[in-house]
Amino acid sequence: MKAAIYTQYGPPEVLQVRQVEKPAPKKNELLIRIRATAVNSGDWRLRKADPFAVRFIFGLFTPKIQILGSVFSGEVEQVGEDVKQFKVGDLVFGHTDMRFGSYAEYICMPENGSIALKPETISHAEAAVIPFGGVTALHFIKKAGIQPGQKVLVVGASGAVGSAAVQIARSLGAEVTGVCSTANIALVKSIGANRVIDYTKEDFTQNGETYDVIFDAVNALSVSRSVKSLSKNGIMILSAAGMPEMLRGFWISKTSNKTVLTGVISHKAADILFLKELIEKGQFKPVMEKTYPLEQIAEAHAYVEKGHKKGNVAIEV
Ligand SMILES: NC(=O)c1ccc[n+]([C@@H]2O[C@H](COP(=O)([O-])OP(=O)(O)OC[C@H]3O[C@@H](n4cnc5c(N)ncnc54)[C@H](OP(=O)(O)O)[C@@H]3O)[C@@H](O)[C@H]2O)c1
Incomplete structure (x- = not known):
């Protein structure tokens, strides 16, 4: 599959689109064909190891996780044998929490992760920028x-x-x-x-x-x-x-x-479901400024890092 990977900390150009192995779902996991992801502040901070303390968790000299991206919207392509809540063909969106890995065509997510069915009224790009x-x-x-x-x-x-x-x-x-x-x-x-x-x-x-x-x-x-x-x-x-x-x-x-x-948050399915319902009631609309193709991930990172984006920047995969 196609993915944007980085093997060293640094400027946006360290992100390179390459062919990597497609993941396979475990018994409790969904294989999701990602249609859209987003560039968030957490992504560029990890890419350049800013603050330095990032290295103590994500790799002192080189990044342990090579595929960034924490949000996604896409279609369930395969389910593990124990999966009960989702089926092949479901359109879903969510957050990978600290696993990252959504700058790619495919991702595996546990079914009890931060995932919900995508509201029908919004696009994959709009859904991806919500979580x-x-x-x-x-x-x-x-x-x-x-x-x-x-x-x-x-x-x-x-x-x-x-x-x-x-x-x-x-x-x-x-x-x-x-x-x-x-x-x-x-x-x-x-x-x-x-x-x-x-x-x-x-x-x-x-x-x-x-x-x-x-x-x-x-x-x-x-x-x-x-x-x-x-x-x-x-x-x-x-x-x-x-x-x-x-x-x-x-x-x-x-x-x-x-x-x-203050503090660092964690991602739960209940919160994604709450936001999905808010969208369906017309009380929440994702704010999106720009969309880039995955091939231009470095340009998207350079733009987001400037700190002046309006709402969100999505990536189409
Ligand atoms: N606690 C957690 O677990 C957690 C989770 C997620 C994110 N975060 C942190 O939250 C931060 C923000 O994330 P974000 O993605 O929402 O930021 P963002 O979208 O990158 O924020 C950019 C926006 O802020 C505006 N802005 C810049 N300076 C401003 C100022 N002095 N006063 C008012 N508005 C200003 C910019 O417009 P103008 O420049 O035109 O004003 C721009 O529209 C990041 O540092 C991230 O690490 C923490």
Whole structure:
């Protein structure tokens, strides 16, 4: 089968499309013919081993996992003998969690993995871009227990995680303010934000407003400064926090009436099913800016790494 592989950490060009062995499903696995995947921030970080600590988990000198990509949408081509929930021909989408391997024509996934039937109303490319940002946003929003009528501020509302956070919080009845650049105001309004703040013109920490939940999806905030814009008992979500923000957040949670949520999420089928139902109810639409063919995976990585994509970038396989 065709796959984009990398055998050394480095710039986008280390990704090469090659022929590799097609996987075979175990008893509890599905063999999925992938039709679309996506380039997410996690992919380019692994490709260039950024931060360096990546190497302690994924290979000190060379990557142990040679096929990147964590999301997919495609068709079940074969099922192992113990598989009960899916059948050949089902159209499915999902997330590989830490297994990666979706920059390829085929992948094997355990049937109890993070997989669901693809909503009929969306394309494979649209389905593939949902799980990364969607499940990340959902995980933290559930943890924060967002209630109808609460005021929620989403920083990075035009990105993969942020655009999902805006829509999920709105579906729960929250009043959402999105923070984005001038070029993305129309996009953030179109996905349902009640208000938009252009961060190039206005600093939300200076306008006197407070929020029940502040969700920073792109690690753009000064935690100490923005925590003052939280209401009493407010919650700050730092889904993209590095170690300094995590430590700061831990200290704020211990010493004040505010809570800071950080951490690495894991992917479960229940979350994918929740998002599928939200799409079917018309309350969530994947935001996709561009689609590249698998052969242009290096170009797609170079673009995503710049950090200015609108929503998501899909790859057609
Ligand atoms: N905790 C976890 O387990 C977990 C899971 C998934 C992802 N993450 C992390 O989440 C981060 C973000 O992921 P993502 O894929 O959603 O990001 P992304 O899509 O790459 O974010 C890019 C978007 O953010 C906007 N942006 C950039 N600087 C901004 C600022 N100062 N204020 C507001 N918006 C800004 C950009 O538009 P402009 O440049 O035009 O403003 C662009 O639309 C990554 O660091 C990733 O590692 C963590």
